[in-house]
Amino acid sequence: DAKTTQPPSMDCAEGRAANLPCNHSTISGNEYVYWYRQIHSQGPQYIIHGLKNNETNEMASLIITEDRKSSTLILPHATLRDTAVYYCIVRVVDNAGNMLTFGGGTRLMVKP
Amino acid sequence: DTGVSQDPRHKITKRGQNVTFRCDPISEHNRLYWYRQTLGQGPEFLTYFQNEAQLEKSRLLSDRFSAERPKGSFSTLEIQRTEQGDSAMYLCASRPGTSADTQYFGPGTRLTVL
Numbered sequence: 001d002a003k004t005t006q007p008p009s010m011d012c013a014e015g016r017a018a019n020l021p022c023n024h025s026t027i028s029g030n031e032y033v034y035w036y037r038q039i040h041s042q043g044p045q046y047i048i049h050g051l052k053n054n055e056t057n058e059m060a061s062l063i064i065t066e067d068r069k070s071s072t073l074i075l076p077h078a079t080l081r082d083t084a085v086y087y088c089i090v091r092v093v094d095n096a097g098n099m100l101t102f103g104g105g106t107r108l109m110v111k112p
Numbered sequence: 113d114t115g116v117s118q119d120p121r122h123k124i125t126k127r128g129q130n131v132t133f134r135c136d137p138i139s140e141h142n143r144l145y146w147y148r149q150t151l152g153q154g155p156e157f158l159t160y161f162q163n164e165a166q167l168e169k170s171r172l173l174s175d176r177f178s179a180e181r182p183k184g185s186f187s188t189l190e191i192q193r194t195e196q197g198d199s200a201m202y203l204c205a206s207r208p209g210t211s212a213d214t215q216y217f218g219p220g221t222r223l224t225v226l
Contacts, residue, residue: 034214043116043203043217044155087154097168098207099145100215102154 004088009107012082018075020106022088025069032093033064034100035073037084044087044102047073078110114138116218118204124224125194132190133221137206144187145215146179147203148172155203161187162209194225 005023012018024033034049048055048062050071055062061074075082087105091098117136125131137144142163147155158177160168163184173179176194181187191198201222205215 041220041222043205043220046214046216049214085154097160098143098215099157099160099168100147100155100205101157105154 004090004103006086006088006103006106008104009109011109011111012075012078014080014110014112015077018078018082018108018110020073020075020086020088020108021070022073023070024088024090027068027090028092030092031090033062033068033071034089034091035060035062036087036089036100036102037082038087038105039081039084047086078108080110080112082108083110084108116204116206116216118202118218118221120221121219122222122224124226126226127194127196129194130190130192131194131223132188133202133204133223135187135189135204135206135218137185137187137204138216140208141206141216142184142209143207144181145205145207146187146189147205149201149203149220150199155201158189158202191223194223196225199223199225 032051035047036044038044050062064071085105085107087102119134144161146158149155157170158173159179161181176192179189201220203220205217207215
């Protein structure tokens with residue numbers, strides 16, 4: 001699976017949009033971009049994933065650049081409960097194991 | 113609650129003791145994963161089951177570690193002769209069998225080896 005690069009930490013004001021970048025310049029055509037987050041002392045929580053097109057769900061939006069070499073996770077109105085470590089993961093989706101390879105992630109601190 | 117559950121949530125043991133953790137996946141998820149997470153790091157893959165078959169093991173899974181999923185439902189992870197370096201959060205995840213499905217994680221078992 002392709003390697004990802006994320007900033008180690010970011011701050012965001014409560015109520016503002018949080019934009020978390022991820023670089024995956026070696027991504028292959030059959031690799032998806034997944035985002036998980038991990039709130040302190042809990043297991044990782046799935047947020048969203050996409051292949052080429054931008055995606056949106058009730059939690060967040062995922063913007064993938066046209067060349068697919070980078071993406072941005074957007075939390076439109078960050079709350080204090082969004083404080084967590086956010087992981088960007090790139091992986092092939094097939095019938096093999098599909099185990100996830102986590103990097104260091106971005107520690108997002110939402111401040112009042 | 114229909115999510116992934118793990119038991120116990122916390123375990124403190126002395127070096128050299130054996131410990132066993134249990135994971136109950138989401139019902140009808142035939143794929144089950146174990147990960148380990150040390151402080152300040154992202155989770156690392158340990159092993160993976162499809163139904164009762166253990167299909168892949170990481171090099172992190174030393175001979176002291178064994179995992180089972182006897183009936184294709186719950187799974188256990190046993191660590192024999194624990195060492196201080198085994199102190200970590202042990203996470204279990206499950207997913208359905210189709211390729212595009214994501215993994216859902218349990219709350220983890222935090223192991224402290226004294």
